[in-house]
Amino acid sequence: MSRARGSLVSLVTLAAVGIASPLIAPLSAQASRAAAPAQGAMRPIRMGQDVSGTLAASDPVLTGRGPFHAYRFTARADKRYVISMNAPDFDALVTVVREVGGITDQIASDDDGGGDTNARLRFRPPAAGSYIVVAQSLSEEGRGTYTLRIEETDPPVAPQARDISLGASVQGNITNESSVDDEEGFPFDLYRISGSGQRLRIVMRSGEFDTFLRLTKVTKTGEEEVATDDDGAGGTDSRLTVTLDGTYHLYARPLSNSDRGGYTLSVEEAVPVAVVQRPIRAGQTIEGELSAGDPELDEGGYFHEYVLDASSGDEFRITLRSGEFDSFLRFGTKNGDAFTEISSDDDGGGDLDSQLTARVSSSGRYVIRVSSLGSGSVGPYTLSVERVGR
Numbered sequence: 001m002s003r004a005r006g007s008l009v010s011l012v013t014l015a016a017v018g019i020a021s022p023l024i025a026p027l028s029a030q031a032s033r034a035a036a037p038a039q040g041a042m043r044p045i046r047m048g049q050d051v052s053g054t055l056a057a058s059d060p061v062l063t064g065r066g067p068f069h070a071y072r073f074t075a076r077a078d079k080r081y082v083i084s085m086n087a088p089d090f091d092a093l094v095t096v097v098r099e100v101g102g103i104t105d106q107i108a109s110d111d112d113g114g115g116d117t118n119a120r121l122r123f124r125p126p127a128a129g130s131y132i133v134v135a136q137s138l139s140e141e142g143r144g145t146y147t148l149r150i151e152e153t154d155p156p157v158a159p160q161a162r163d164i165s166l167g168a169s170v171q172g173n174i175t176n177e178s179s180v181d182d183e184e185g186f187p188f189d190l191y192r193i194s195g196s197g198q199r200l201r202i203v204m205r206s207g208e209f210d211t212f213l214r215l216t217k218v219t220k221t222g223e224e225e226v227a228t229d230d231d232g233a234g235g236t237d238s239r240l241t242v243t244l245d246g247t248y249h250l251y252a253r254p255l256s257n258s259d260r261g262g263y264t265l266s267v268e269e270a271v272p273v274a275v276v277q278r279p280i281r282a283g284q285t286i287e288g289e290l291s292a293g294d295p296e297l298d299e300g301g302y303f304h305e306y307v308l309d310a311s312s313g314d315e316f317r318i319t320l321r322s323g324e325f326d327s328f329l330r331f332g333t334k335n336g337d338a339f340t341e342i343s344s345d346d347d348g349g350g351d352l353d354s355q356l357t358a359r360v361s362s363s364g365r366y367v368i369r370v371s372s373l374g375s376g377s378v379g380p381y382t383l384s385v386e387r388v389g390r
Contacts, residue, residue: 045133051148055090055137065093066137073133073150075125076088079180082151085119085135089144092119095134107131111138115258120195122185126156156182161192161249161334166200169266174209174254176280179207182251186212187260188253195244203269204252205235205293207262210236214251223249225355230255232300232375239376241296270296275337280306282387284318289380290325298353299376301328306368308385315359319349320370324379330369331352339367346373357388 045051051071059067077082085092095109105124114120125131135148159179164170169289178187188287193200204211212230216223226242233239242248252265273295280286286306294302308316319326327349332341342358349355352373360366370383 002022007368009155032311034192034347041142042070042072042132045073045150047073047150047152049149052145053135053148054133054145055143057143057248062136062139064140066133066140067092068136068143068342071133071135071148071150073131075128075131075277075389076152077125077128077258078155080122080124080153080155081123081132082120082153084114084149085146085152086114087137087142087146088120090120090142090146091138092146093134093136093138094119094121094148094357095136096121096131097131097134098131108187112259120184120185122180124182144222156180159190161190164191164193164250164265166195166198166267166269171262171264172252173262174260176260184257186253186257190243191250191252191265192218192247193244194247195282197243197245199241199243199362201268201274202250203237203266203268204239204263204315205233205237206254206261206263208263209259211238211263212255213238214253216242216249216251218247218249225301228347230298231376234376236274239300241300241375243298248387274303277305277307277367280308280383280385282314282385285354285382285384287380287382288370290370292378297371301371301373302378303369303371305334306370306383308366309364310366311363312361313359313390315357316385317355317357317386317388318368319351319384319386320354320381321352322372322379322381324374324381325377326352327354327381328371328373329356330371331356331358332367332369333364334367342366359389360375 020337053069055067055069059069061067082244083094083096085094091155093111096107097104098107110119110121112119116217124234133150136147172189174187178189196347202213204213214228215226217226226248228236229240231238252263288303288304290304294304294360295302318329320329320332329347330341330344332339343356346353347354370381
């Protein structure tokens, strides 16, 4: 699935195909074929009515994507629009753009939000005015018939959050009547959780779909995203670990917006695990293994800590490798339980391995944190420290 919102992209002027207005295209794209003006001209479309079309070899094509047709419609700022493109013969891609000061602004795009290879997107216009729908094949080779439909509806009523607390385990069900994210089109259930200082583990499991959790903190001006997780509980189940400091909204949903089904959501205390600091010195390589009994980061993921004594001006190359998980490496200092990060790395060691170079400005004890990029990952690893300068 492909979605975007509010991104500025380059223009391709398709005057040769009878479209006076520029349309969206990738930065490197160029119109690769000209068609007769009648075939390339803006096509009419009316709200609530199906329009049938056929993408053919004679239609204009943009590099990296297949042939397309363009439709213009007028939108109101106080309305919500749902655009569906069903195509039995190819993978459908539908995009909404508008022209602002000579630049084409991509408002929304969807590949398979309608299920299978059909496209479906929902969007709220940033302003009233004229918009363009580009009905297209996702692949360059796509050809065949399609049906396009634009529906105008009132914006959805904000869902009421259900309270959930420590120790709770609830059964939920994502259905076609569930609340739907207005921008991304995902069905979801909304929960509210509050606390001060409690460290919680939130787990969502389902045997019917790949789960996804999103946690936001409620503020005076709206919501701020705190954490998300896809498969931190193993398999296709999700898990978040968080220390509460206020009121939060928890969005429980499928990873794919076309999935439906039942799930279980549980909230339990995340009992802190004591952090054991292991010594390491320059020139040393250590083998370790992350497991489910290790301490966890607030953002998810088990971790180990190593301490490295250094003198002012020392420079080290630190490498973390694992064949079992996507490694993540942090270097910093610690005061009590508070870790202060100086530098970090994800894939600097090649593939999914991590590597960073750290130069210390003062003598003292420094901390190396070994973890996985995603929460819930475990397995063996190798950590090495080399002195590369002083």
